[in-house]
Amino acid sequence: xxxxxxxxxxxxxxxxxxxxxxxxxxxxxxxxxxxxxxxxxxxxxxxxxxxxxxxxxxxxxxxxxxxxxxxxxxxxxxxxxxxxxxxxxxxxxxxxxxxxxxxxxxxxxxxxxxxxxxxxxxxxxxxxxxxxxxxxxxxxxxxxxxxxxxxxxxxxxxxxxxxxx
Amino acid sequence: xxxxxxxxxxxxxxxxxxxxxxxxxxxxxxxxxxxxxxxxxxxxxxxxxxxxxxxxxxxxxxxxxxxxxxxxxxxxxxxxxxxxxxxxxxxxxxxxxxxxxxxxxxxxxxxxxxxxxxxxxxxxxxxxxxxxxxxxxxxxxxxxxxxxxxxxxxxxxxxxxxxxx
DNA sequence: AAAGTAGAGGACCAAAATGGTCCGATTTTG
DNA sequence: CAAAATCGGACCATTTTGGTCCTCTACTTT
Numbered sequence: 414x415x416x417x418x419x420x421x422x423x424x425x426x427x428x429x430x431x432x433x434x435x436x437x438x439x440x441x442x443x444x445x446x447x448x449x450x451x452x453x454x455x456x457x458x459x460x461x462x463x464x465x466x467x468x469x470x471x472x473x474x475x476x477x478x479x480x481x482x483x484x485x486x487x488x489x490x491x492x493x494x495x496x497x498x499x500x501x502x503x504x505x506x507x508x509x510x511x512x513x514x515x516x517x518x519x520x521x522x523x524x525x526x527x528x529x530x531x532x533x534x535x536x537x538x539x540x541x542x543x544x545x546x547x548x549x550x551x552x553x554x555x556x557x558x559x560x561x562x563x564x565x566x567x568x569x570x571x572x573x574x575x576x577x578x
Numbered sequence: 579x580x581x582x583x584x585x586x587x588x589x590x591x592x593x594x595x596x597x598x599x600x601x602x603x604x605x606x607x608x609x610x611x612x613x614x615x616x617x618x619x620x621x622x623x624x625x626x627x628x629x630x631x632x633x634x635x636x637x638x639x640x641x642x643x644x645x646x647x648x649x650x651x652x653x654x655x656x657x658x659x660x661x662x663x664x665x666x667x668x669x670x671x672x673x674x675x676x677x678x679x680x681x682x683x684x685x686x687x688x689x690x691x692x693x694x695x696x697x698x699x700x701x702x703x704x705x706x707x708x709x710x711x712x713x714x715x716x717x718x719x720x721x722x723x724x725x726x727x728x729x730x731x732x733x734x735x736x737x738x739x740x741x742x743x
Numbered sequence: 744a745a746a747g748t749a750g751a752g753g754a755c756c757a758a759a760a761t762g763g764t765c766c767g768a769t770t771t772t773g
Numbered sequence: 774c775a776a777a778a779t780c781g782g783a784c785c786a787t788t789t790t791g792g793t794c795c796t797c798t799a800c801t802t803t
Contacts, residue, residue, distance in 0.1 A: 414583075414663040415579065415580060415694065416667065416668060416669075418762090419670070419762060420761095421579070426686060441778065441779090442779080443777095449680065449683055450680050452763070454763070455762075461781075472771090472778085472779085473770050473778060474769095474771025474772055475773070475777040475778060476773095477770090477772085477777075477778050478778075478779085494579060502581065515614065518613055518614055518615070521709065524709045532700070535697070544685070544686065583790080585791085606749070608749090617793085619794080620793090622749095622750075623792095629750090637801095638751095639747095639799070639801035639802080640800075641801065642800075643750090
């Protein structure tokens with residue numbers, strides 16, 4: 414029910430890896446594939462998608478490659494994932510051009526739309542810099558600065574334990 | 579990325595419909611299928627799953643059928659959906675017995691686990707009675723009683739507009 | 744007790760989605 | 774001009790999904 418596509422996983426991995434290289438440098442697909450163990454062909458497609466979404470910039474030709482188009486703190490989680498998810502909807506009656514034939518008895522659409530919008534809104538403020546502090550996650554109750562304009566989700570994430578079931 | 583399986587949709591529809599019949603009555607699969615326009619065979623499977631989950635009770639024999647095992651306010655959204663979703667995880671490295679071969683470079687697992695847990699926690703308090711007040715959804719800022727032990731998600735849902743994008 | 748009703752559940756199939764590969768075209772550096 | 778890189782379409786294999794069919798078992802009614 415929450416599973417993202419494999420391409421989305423690769424996209425997250427790619428952004429995470431690109432964030433580790435120098436901001437003005439670019440990395441070729443071949444190198445990135447070797448670093449991340451993601452098949453080169455697939456990775457290429459993913460990076461093309463990320464480029465279309467404006468998340469990464471591409472430099473063609475020899476010595477070219479990919480780099481982040483802005484800082485991780487300015488790249489939202491949804492920016493990375495959305496290009497590879499056909500629609501961020503929970504039920505089929507929210508899909509584009511899908512007329513629900515059960516409108517008389519089933520009134521799932523409106524509550525589900527509200528639920529959907531709520532969850533989406535939660536993700537709005539989640540940025541990719543949160544994925545770059547690997548060892549902070551298991552520490553419960555991490556106090557400290559915190560970014561100024563982050564949502565409760567990001568705040569909660571910083572303070573939550575990763576292994577809670 | 580958020581899409582639930584078709585069976586989950588049917589499960590939600592079934593529970594919603596069963597909630598409309600008298601609490602001590604049971605409805606046969608054939609009747610329920612006719613009411614909801616869900617194929618009888620599929621609906622039967624879904625109801626069996628719901629029964630195993632303890633959401634509905636079944637009465638065998640002539641005049642038998644299905645009914646809710648408790649009031650909609652005591653049935654959680656996840657109770658209805660979970661039996662039909664193989665795992666409520668966002669990335670593959672959280673799936674059971676899946677060893678991630680990228681542990682050295684990719685540190686997606688911990689943040690994603692935290693993210694996952696957070697979202698799950700949001701859904702924890704969402705109960706099925708929220709799906710039974712169909713025309714309240716488009717009204718913004720509905721004040722009033724509110725149930726005593728509901729989470730912020732349910733509260734926000736009641737007050738949010740359904741059509742927000 | 745008999746008969747019919749209704750749930751339980753396995754086997755199977757078709758269609759769609761998914762993940763991945765291959766190949767050619769284009770652009771830029773050297 | 775040649776090498777290195779992005780771009781992007783076409784294609785294929787596998788898995789997942791949604792759905793149907795058929796049989797068995799248990800219960801209720803007559």
